[in-house]
Amino acid sequence: MKLVVAVIQDKDSGKLLEALVEHNFKATKLASTGGFLKSGNTTVLVGVEDDKTQQVVSIIKKVCKAREKTVTTMSPIGGAVESYVPYPVEVVIGGATIFVLDVAQFEKA
Amino acid sequence: MKLVVAVIQDKDSGKLLEALVEHNFKATKLASTGGFLKSGNTTVLVGVEDDKTQQVVSIIKKVCKAREKTVTTMSPIGGAVESYVPYPVEVVIGGATIFVLDVAQFEKA
Amino acid sequence: MKLVVAVIQDKDSGKLLEALVEHNFKATKLASTGGFLKSGNTTVLVGVEDDKTQQVVSIIKKVCKAREKTVTTMSPIGGAVESYVPYPVEVVIGGATIFVLDVAQFEKA
Numbered sequence: 523m524k525l526v527v528a529v530i531q532d533k534d535s536g537k538l539l540e541a542l543v544e545h546n547f548k549a550t551k552l553a554s555t556g557g558f559l560k561s562g563n564t565t566v567l568v569g570v571e572d573d574k575t576q577q578v579v580s581i582i583k584k585v586c587k588a589r590e591k592t593v594t595t596m597s598p599i600g601g602a603v604e605s606y607v608p609y610p611v612e613v614v615i616g617g618a619t620i621f622v623l624d625v626a627q628f629e630k631a
Numbered sequence: 632m633k634l635v636v637a638v639i640q641d642k643d644s645g646k647l648l649e650a651l652v653e654h655n656f657k658a659t660k661l662a663s664t665g666g667f668l669k670s671g672n673t674t675v676l677v678g679v680e681d682d683k684t685q686q687v688v689s690i691i692k693k694v695c696k697a698r699e700k701t702v703t704t705m706s707p708i709g710g711a712v713e714s715y716v717p718y719p720v721e722v723v724i725g726g727a728t729i730f731v732l733d734v735a736q737f738e739k740a
Numbered sequence: 741m742k743l744v745v746a747v748i749q750d751k752d753s754g755k756l757l758e759a760l761v762e763h764n765f766k767a768t769k770l771a772s773t774g775g776f777l778k779s780g781n782t783t784v785l786v787g788v789e790d791d792k793t794q795q796v797v798s799i800i801k802k803v804c805k806a807r808e809k810t811v812t813t814m815s816p817i818g819g820a821v822e823s824y825v826p827y828p829v830e831v832v833i834g835g836a837t838i839f840v841l842d843v844a845q846f847e848k849a
């Protein structure tokens with residue numbers, strides 16, 4: 523038995539839980555407040571049999587993969603606040619940090 | 632030293648923390664938001680000396696044991712919304728998923 | 741790789757996250773509700789290379805060390821509610837419980 527601890531972006535958590543359920547894995551979502559460091563992050567716990575660990579890791583990597591997204595932002599031109607123009611920027615969203623822990627004992631009640 | 636990670640139902644958390652304290656164990660309750668999967672769940676962390684691990688596991692199993700409860704629900708008769716009647720149903724409440732982890736190093740400050 | 745799980749006081753969490761960031765460690769802050777047991781506590785997760793584990797433990801111990809603080813409280817004199825007087829008391833604040841866990845597998849996405 524393994525316990526997978528994954529720190530992911532809030533916005534990926536719904537899709538991740540859905541994907542895990544579809545493959546019959548049970549996940550628990552912890553509320554991360556994150557402070558200034560990790561605001562917008564969520565920690566997900568998944569208990570899994572050893573031989574299915576890679577499947578869980580793959581699902582997390584696939585759903586939460588860091589990727590570029592074009593967002594439209596506003597920028598002042600020539601420092602004049604009246605002349606903001608919208609322009610596209612590439613930002614990185616998503617990403618996951620995944621810790622797989624050995625479980626010494628597993629029980630259900 | 633072991634770290635016990637228990638996912639239990641919110642409604643059992645007060646009673647569990649009380650039972651752990653009575654037996655001199657220190658527990659930390661994490662807020663689980665749970666998403667659609669595990670709404671109403673709470674994650675509890677308990678640090679414990681190796682030889683007392685079974686005692687902690689037993690307390691969790693005893694307090695949080697899945698059990699049936701009769702709840703009164705309403706059901707429409709013949710599809711007519713005016714004719715709902717109360718009737719009793721058995722539902723399963725409680726339950727716990729318990730992961731015991733080895734602690735490589737333990738420190739207090 | 742190690743996963744450091746530290747239960748600390750809420751009021752020390754900002755300073756701890758700042759100190760960890762300064763030393764290039766990444767931390768995730770979980771919301772602990774704590775129940776009656778541990779109200780005002782926060783759980784912090786830090787993933788760290790084995791050879792830097794002691795540095796993370798030292799930072800946590802230094803920032804979150806239990807220490808005395810003088811607070812001014814009010815006490816009734818002779819049981820009469822009209823005669824409360826302020827007086828100083830030493831209270832212990834801070835403190836940390838630190839669990840270091842071995843990480844069987846570590847992945848980033």
Ligand code: NI
Binds near residue numbers: 545
């Ligand atoms: Ni699939």
Ligand code: NI
Binds near residue numbers: 654
């Ligand atoms: Ni007892």
Ligand code: NI
Binds near residue numbers: 763
């Ligand atoms: Ni330093």
